[in-house]
Amino acid sequence: MSGRGARHARTRAGLAVLAACAVASGCAAADARKAVEPAPGQQPLQAPPAPDSHAGKMRTAQAARVAMAKKWRLSKPPLLAPPAPAEKPVIRARKGFEVDGQENLPPVFTTVPTKDKVVFLTIDDGSEKDPAFLKMMSDLKIPYTAFLSNYLVKDDYGYFGKMQSRGVTLNNHTLTHPYLPGLSYAGQKREICGMQNIMQKQYGERPALFRPPYGNYNRDTLRAAKSCGIKYAPIWNEEVYVDHVEWREEDRDLHPGDIILTHFRGRGEWKGTMPDMVRLLMKYVTDKGYAVARLEDYL
Incomplete structure (x- = not known):
C-alpha cells in the first residue's frame, strides 16, 4: 500500500474509534441518568x-x-411556643373581677389577650420540693411561673433558687397563705410586703406579680399589693391536678392565653408525683394544639 493509502486507512480507523467512543459515552450518560432519575410517580432521592x-x-x-x-x-414532645410578642398586650382586669378604683390598681385576670395558641403554667405555694420535677422541666424546656408562700419554702430556699437559676420567675403568694379579705388593710400589707422583703433577701428581686391565696381578694388587697410594688395579680382559668383538670369556664375548654394553675404537691397530698401531673398536663394541652409559653413574656 502506498504511503498516501496507508494514511487514509489510519484516518478512517481513528474516526471509527472516535465514533465508537462517542456512542459508548452517550450510552454511559444515559445509564447514569437512568440511575439518578426517579421512576414515574417516585420522588427523586435527595442527600440529607x-x-x-x-x-x-x-x-x-x-x-x-x-x-x-x-x-x-x-x-408527644411539647409544642414549641412562638417568639415572645414584640408589642405586649394590654392587661386589664377581667370583667366582673374589678374593684372600686380598679384603673389605678393591679388587674386581676385569668387570661392574657393574645391570638397565639399558647397557655401559661403557674405553680403555687412550695410545699413539695421534688428534684425530678426540676430535671423534667429543664429537660423538656417547659416554661412556668412560681408563686411562693414563705411558710412553705423557708425550709429550703435553695430549691427555688435552683429554679430561678434555670429561668423561672419567682413571685409573691404571701407569707402565710391567709384568707386576705378577712384581714385589715394593715394585716394584708404585712402579708404581701413581708413576702416582698423575703423575696428580695433570698432571690435578689421584688416580684411584680402577686397571686392572692385561694384567688380571694378585695380592694384593700390590691391597694396593699400596689403599695408593695406589685403590678399584676393573675389568677387562673384552669387548674390541673395529678389525675384531672378543672375549668372556670362553662365550655370546659382551653382558650388562647389561658392561665393554668397547679401546686407544688407530691404523693402525700396527691395520687402521684409532680412529673405525673406534668404528663397529664402536657397530653391535655398538646392534644389540643397548644404550646406552653412564658407568662412574663406577655406582660
Whole structure:
C-alpha cells in the first residue's frame, strides 16, 4: 500500500474509534441518568441536609425533643411556643373581677389577650420540693411561673433558687397563705410586703406579680399589693391536678392565653408525683394544639 493509502486507512480507523467512543459515552450518560432519575410517580432521592445547615439543626433539635419526651414518658414532645410578642398586650382586669378604683390598681385576670395558641403554667405555694420535677422541666424546656408562700419554702430556699437559676420567675403568694379579705388593710400589707422583703433577701428581686391565696381578694388587697410594688395579680382559668383538670369556664375548654394553675404537691397530698401531673398536663394541652409559653413574656 502506498504511503498516501496507508494514511487514509489510519484516518478512517481513528474516526471509527472516535465514533465508537462517542456512542459508548452517550450510552454511559444515559445509564447514569437512568440511575439518578426517579421512576414515574417516585420522588427523586435527595442527600440529607448537612448537620450545620438550618434544616440539619432543626432535624437534630426535633430528634432530641422526641428522645427527651420518650425519656419522661410523654406520648408527644411539647409544642414549641412562638417568639415572645414584640408589642405586649394590654392587661386589664377581667370583667366582673374589678374593684372600686380598679384603673389605678393591679388587674386581676385569668387570661392574657393574645391570638397565639399558647397557655401559661403557674405553680403555687412550695410545699413539695421534688428534684425530678426540676430535671423534667429543664429537660423538656417547659416554661412556668412560681408563686411562693414563705411558710412553705423557708425550709429550703435553695430549691427555688435552683429554679430561678434555670429561668423561672419567682413571685409573691404571701407569707402565710391567709384568707386576705378577712384581714385589715394593715394585716394584708404585712402579708404581701413581708413576702416582698423575703423575696428580695433570698432571690435578689421584688416580684411584680402577686397571686392572692385561694384567688380571694378585695380592694384593700390590691391597694396593699400596689403599695408593695406589685403590678399584676393573675389568677387562673384552669387548674390541673395529678389525675384531672378543672375549668372556670362553662365550655370546659382551653382558650388562647389561658392561665393554668397547679401546686407544688407530691404523693402525700396527691395520687402521684409532680412529673405525673406534668404528663397529664402536657397530653391535655398538646392534644389540643397548644404550646406552653412564658407568662412574663406577655406582660
